[in-house]
Amino acid sequence: MSDAILEYSLTEVAAGIRKKEFSSEEVTRNCLEKIEELQPKLNCFISVYREEAIKAAKYADTAVASGDELGSLHGVPLAHKDMFYRSGFISTGGSKIQREFRPSYTATVLHKLDAAGAIHVGGLNMSEFASGPAGQNGHFGDCRNPWNIECAPGGSSSGSGAAVAARLVYGALGSDTGGSVRIPSALCGLVGIKGTQGRVSRRGGMPLSFSLDCFGPLARTALDCARLFYTIAGEDKKDPTAGKEPVPDYEAMCSKEVKGACIGIDPTFGGIKPSDEVSEMITRTIKQYESLGAKIIEISLPDQDELNALSNVITRSEAATIHRKWLKEKRDDYSPQVRRRIEIGLGISATRYLEALSLRSHHLQLYNNAAFSFCDVVLLPTVGEAAPTLSEIDVGDSDELPQMLRRLTGYTRPINYYGLPSINVPGGFSSTGLPLGFQIIGRPYHEGQLFQMAAAFQHITDYHKKSPALSGT
Amino acid sequence: MKQEKKTTYDSNFMELLFARLHDHWVNEADAEGLSKMLEPINRLAEQASNGLNFDDEPADFLRVMNEMKNTGNNNTDE
Numbered sequence: 001m002s003d004a005i006l007e008y009s010l011t012e013v014a015a016g017i018r019k020k021e022f023s024s025e026e027v028t029r030n031c032l033e034k035i036e037e038l039q040p041k042l043n044c045f046i047s048v049y050r051e052e053a054i055k056a057a058k059y060a061d062t063a064v065a066s067g068d069e070l071g072s073l074h075g076v077p078l079a080h081k082d083m084f085y086r087s088g089f090i091s092t093g094g095s096k097i098q099r100e101f102r103p104s105y106t107a108t109v110l111h112k113l114d115a116a117g118a119i120h121v122g123g124l125n126m127s128e129f130a131s132g133p134a135g136q137n138g139h140f141g142d143c144r145n146p147w148n149i150e151c152a153p154g155g156s157s158s159g160s161g162a163a164v165a166a167r168l169v170y171g172a173l174g175s176d177t178g179g180s181v182r183i184p185s186a187l188c189g190l191v192g193i194k195g196t197q198g199r200v201s202r203r204g205g206m207p208l209s210f211s212l213d214c215f216g217p218l219a220r221t222a223l224d225c226a227r228l229f230y231t232i233a234g235e236d237k238k239d240p241t242a243g244k245e246p247v248p249d250y251e252a253m254c255s256k257e258v259k260g261a262c263i264g265i266d267p268t269f270g271g272i273k274p275s276d277e278v279s280e281m282i283t284r285t286i287k288q289y290e291s292l293g294a295k296i297i298e299i300s301l302p303d304q305d306e307l308n309a310l311s312n313v314i315t316r317s318e319a320a321t322i323h324r325k326w327l328k329e330k331r332d333d334y335s336p337q338v339r340r341r342i343e344i345g346l347g348i349s350a351t352r353y354l355e356a357l358s359l360r361s362h363h364l365q366l367y368n369n370a371a372f373s374f375c376d377v378v379l380l381p382t383v384g385e386a387a388p389t390l391s392e393i394d395v396g397d398s399d400e401l402p403q404m405l406r407r408l409t410g411y412t413r414p415i416n417y418y419g420l421p422s423i424n425v426p427g428g429f430s431s432t433g434l435p436l437g438f439q440i441i442g443r444p445y446h447e448g449q450l451f452q453m454a455a456a457f458q459h460i461t462d463y464h465k466k467s468p469a470l471s472g473t
Numbered sequence: 474m475k476q477e478k479k480t481t482y483d484s485n486f487m488e489l490l491f492a493r494l495h496d497h498w499v500n501e502a503d504a505e506g507l508s509k510m511l512e513p514i515n516r517l518a519e520q521a522s523n524g525l526n527f528d529d530e531p532a533d534f535l536r537v538m539n540e541m542k543n544t545g546n547n548n549t550d551e
Contacts, residue, residue, distance in 0.1 A: 305517060
């Protein structure tokens with residue numbers, strides 16, 4: 001089997017296994033070989049479950065041969081941010097503190113992927129405790145962007161972005177508290193979705209912020225992402241925060257036209273100016289949607305800086321609550337930058353925190369009035385620039401840290417505060433060949449509409465078909 | 474004589490607050506860094522707090538989310 005199979009999309013490889021064009025074992029071994037080859041360059045894995053994955057793939061092939069009923073991800077190799085618990089397997093959370101942590105139960109999202117037949121090939125690199133949009137990790141080493149290994153893949157789901165973009169696996173899970181699925185998707189050229197708050201169970205995933213954490217998939221195409229999201233979304237009796245809304249057929253939405261859909265654009269991007277290249281990418285994207293029959297209208301979004309501050313108040317307070325004991329007992333086991341980002345939550349008053357939570361409904365209503373009263377979806381940049389170099393983001397815990405955070409999360413963090421669904425779509429490349437992405441934001445529980453918009457765009461563009469030269473395929 | 478308003482989270486206050494409320498000790502450099510990160514967040518959050526009404530509470534968020542599900546133009550189908 002050649003490397004060409006690595007270029008297949010998730011849905012294509014699942015169909016190939018089902019039709020016996022190739023076996024799950026062949027596909028899985030192919031991925032494992034590629035991981036071995038590229039891991040020294042990319043450092044996107046924290047652990048590889050080689051033997052377990054091959055065993056599971058052989059078992060999957062037996063099921064195919066026996067004519068058993070097969071799940072939608074049967075035999076497909078995936079890997080996930082190293083923060084989703086699997087009973088008996090180490091789940092580091094990208095941290096020194098949890099380096100040997102073996103949970104006693106399995107995350108609901110992993111149970112759902114297992115039930116659909118997916119093969120779990122390993123735990124992916126990430127920002128320590130999912131705290132940091134650049135994706136650095138001082139304990140396991142920085143993960144690198146496959147489009148240019150001098151650049152950051154974005155975080156905190158850095159390994160998820162790098163591994164899928166480099167064609168090492170067909171999809172991955174990440175978590176998004178302020179943009180951590182969408183940012184690496186944008187910087188690595190992938191489709192990644194953060195669903196409506198509560199759309200996906202959070203049981204068995206390492207927490208950062210109870211109110212804002214969302215788990216979501218990263219994949220190469222909207223269709224792949226739709227299949228993964230459909231698999232993990234929905235009610236979980238073991239997680240009372242998971243919504244009970246029915247989960248529609250997202251894959252079916254990927255073949256629907258977007259003619260007549262109304263897209264809202266704020267020419268000021270909520271007061272945060274992107275780079276010229278990103279601005280031009282948005283202009284091109286608007287024209288492409290117009291060519292599909294979508295209507296574009298101008299809207300005026302609320303000031304993003306104030307919303308970023310409110311979101312930060314919640315994240316920092318909740319993270320500090322989760323980490324308070326370790327901050328005292330294991331202070332030196334945190335990298336300084338992560339420690340500081342979490343530690344500041346100890347200084348936020350309870351009233352300030354509750355104000356930020358209580359204001360959520362007010363701001364969501366304002367957003368509804370400003371946007372969804374006029375349009376179906378809102379289009380914004382995901383990140384205002386292409387992937388920065390690792391040296392550019394190496395600001396430690398210096399005064400430059402807040403500016404760096406604003407540059408990377410300025411467009412994404414407010415969406416977590418609103419609790420709205422948002423999908424990143426590859427929108428082109430920078431002059432230096434780095435991916436650029438835009439996000440489409442929808443009303444609560446309207447993820448299907450986002451897949452529809454993303455898939456329609458991918459039908460007329462080929463950005464998602466390009467692979468980084470590094471993958472050598 | 475008019476007194477200059479001090480920043481809320483100056484480093485001395487951070488050190489004191491952490492020690493008294495959390496029995497948590499930070500050195501001067503950390504207190505300074507934390508102060509610089511928290512001050513702008515707090516200032517913007519204070520500004521935003523003007524929008525808070527007497528009877529607002531966190532649970533209202535779920536109500537608004539549910540109301541929003543079926544509002545708007547809805548030109549594309551779910």
